Amino acid sequence: MPESPPPPHDFTDHKQHMKWQVEREKYSSTVPMIPQDLSQGSHSKSVSSTVLHRAMSNPLVPVGMIATVGCLIGMLNATIKRKPEKAQLFMRGRCLAQGLTVAALIGGAMLFGLKPDGIGTTTHSAVSKLKGENNHVMADDEQETYKLWRVRKTIMQWFRIPFCFNETVHEQMCHDRGYLVTQEELDQTLDEFKEMFGDRPSERKPARSDLTILVAHNDDPTDQMFVFFPEDTKIGIKTIKAICQQMQEQTITRAIIVVQNGMTPSAKQAIADMAPKYILEHFLESELMVNITEHELVPEHVVMTSDEKAELLARYKLKDTQLPRIQLSDPVARYFGLKRGQVVKIVRPSETAGRYITYRLVV
Numbered sequence: 001m002p003e004s005p006p007p008p009h010d011f012t013d014h015k016q017h018m019k020w021q022v023e024r025e026k027y028s029s030t031v032p033m034i035p036q037d038l039s040q041g042s043h044s045k046s047v048s049s050t051v052l053h054r055a056m057s058n059p060l061v062p063v064g065m066i067a068t069v070g071c072l073i074g075m076l077n078a079t080i081k082r083k084p085e086k087a088q089l090f091m092r093g094r095c096l097a098q099g100l101t102v103a104a105l106i107g108g109a110m111l112f113g114l115k116p117d118g119i120g121t122t123t124h125s126a127v128s129k130l131k132g133e134n135n136h137v138m139a140d141d142e143q144e145t146y147k148l149w150r151v152r153k154t155i156m157q158w159f160r161i162p163f164c165f166n167e168t169v170h171e172q173m174c175h176d177r178g179y180l181v182t183q184e185e186l187d188q189t190l191d192e193f194k195e196m197f198g199d200r201p202s203e204r205k206p207a208r209s210d211l212t213i214l215v216a217h218n219d220d221p222t223d224q225m226f227v228f229f230p231e232d233t234k235i236g237i238k239t240i241k242a243i244c245q246q247m248q249e250q251t252i253t254r255a256i257i258v259v260q261n262g263m264t265p266s267a268k269q270a271i272a273d274m275a276p277k278y279i280l281e282h283f284l285e286s287e288l289m290v291n292i293t294e295h296e297l298v299p300e301h302v303v304m305t306s307d308e309k310a311e312l313l314a315r316y317k318l319k320d321t322q323l324p325r326i327q328l329s330d331p332v333a334r335y336f337g338l339k340r341g342q343v344v345k346i347v348r349p350s351e352t353a354g355r356y357i358t359y360r361l362v363v
Contacts, residue, residue, distance in 0.1 A: 067096075137202055144201040148229075149193040151258060151288040152211055155227055156185050158335065159215055179215040179225060207231070226255040235263040235282070240270045244278055257282040281337060292331055300347040303336055304359075309343045312359060326360040338362045 159179040188196075198205030213227035226247060230239050235257065247255055259282055263271075271280045292298055304312065313320060320343070326333055328340060338344065342362045350356040 141200050141202050145194060145199045146190065147285060147289065148197075148201070148206070148208075148211060149188075149190050150290075151285050152193070152213070153186075153188065154288045154291050155213065155256065155258070156181050156188075157291050158337075180218055181215060224250075224252050224254075226252055227258065228255060229258050232260075234261050235259050235267050237264065237266045237270050240267050240274075240280070243280070244274060247278060253277065254279045255281070258285060258288065259283070260285055281334070283334070287331075293335060298332065299349075301332055301336065302345040302347065303338065304343045304345055312343065320361050323359055323361040325363045328362055333362055 159181045197210055208229040208231050211229040215225050215227075217223035217225075226243075228243055230243075232239050243255060243257065247253065255278070257280060262284065263282060271282070274280065293301070309320070312318075320341070323343065326338075326344060328334075328338065333344075336344070340362055344360050344362065346358045346360060348356045348358070
């Protein structure tokens with residue numbers, strides 16, 4: 001590559017200056033242009049600022065800068081007072097402080113990925129790192145979106161799933177908890193969920209509060225139930241109070257809370273203290289990824305009404321305490337939202353009788 005022509009010694013000589021400019025233009029035309037990647041150019045400023053910020057974050061940098069300034073002031077003071085020995089001492093200290101500052105800057109920059117072979121390597125590695133982080137965020141968003149869709153779909157199936165069967169006609173849609181849910185909400189696909197709520201949870205698209213569900217009872221439209229998706233990773237008493245405040249404003253007494261990583265002991269105690277005025281159920285997201293009633297090993301469960309329970313006890317001349325029991329904490333009992341004292345009919349297939357029916361009391 002040709003060397004750049006040296007500038008003229010005397011810029012006041014017009015002819016010499018013009019000749020130098022012509023030679024300079026010829027040199028510029030012979031130097032090959034370095035192509036720039038537009039995709040990296042958009043990151044160059046952010047990468048440079050990130051490198052500088054990382055370098056300045058080294059705590060030794062301000063110490064070295066302060067020591068440099070202090071030594072410079074001391075050297076000037078000693079020079080004014082004509083003390084050459086002290087001035088020389090301060091000058092050596094200034095050199096050491098400057099060396100410390102430069103070393104601290106290089107060390108801080110290398111934490112970001114600076115290589116000995118130049119800044120270009122830093123830019124490429126930083127851009128690659130940023131792209132990797134973006135890909136990681138996109139993967140997390142996809143996973144989180146799928147999880148929210150599955151959880152919401154499972155909850156919708158709670159309120160309305162088929163459990164009455166007829167061999168000659170289509171399945172009759174019955175209400176597990178007796179709340180109205182549209183067929184469109186039950187059949188919502190992942191793509192439809194993304195179109196309605198978004199697919200960037202990291203950017204609050206959707207925000208968890210956007211997934212709140214409000215359903216009305218089939219027999220009494222004034223009997224409504226909330227399903228909340230709080231933003232907090234772990235639910236505390238503050239969130240419980242906010243939920244109860246919203247329920248009080250809309251005169252709603254039942255709600256389901258979908259939590260990410262559990263609840264604090266004080267929050268659990270607050271839920272217990274608010275019963276029976278407010279009935280709050282809480283489930284982990286991991287518990288709602290799959291509808292357990294659709295598993296082949298889970299038999300059909302039918303919640304009996306008070307009249308059906310009384311007829312059952314009268315037919316077999318039993319007290320309810322004589323029935324087999326099912327715990328209130330049983331996953332299926334939680335799925336149906338059962339209360340103590342209710343009776344559930346369990347229908348199992350039988351090789352001899354066709355089906356086998358048992359009854360269990362919720363305790």
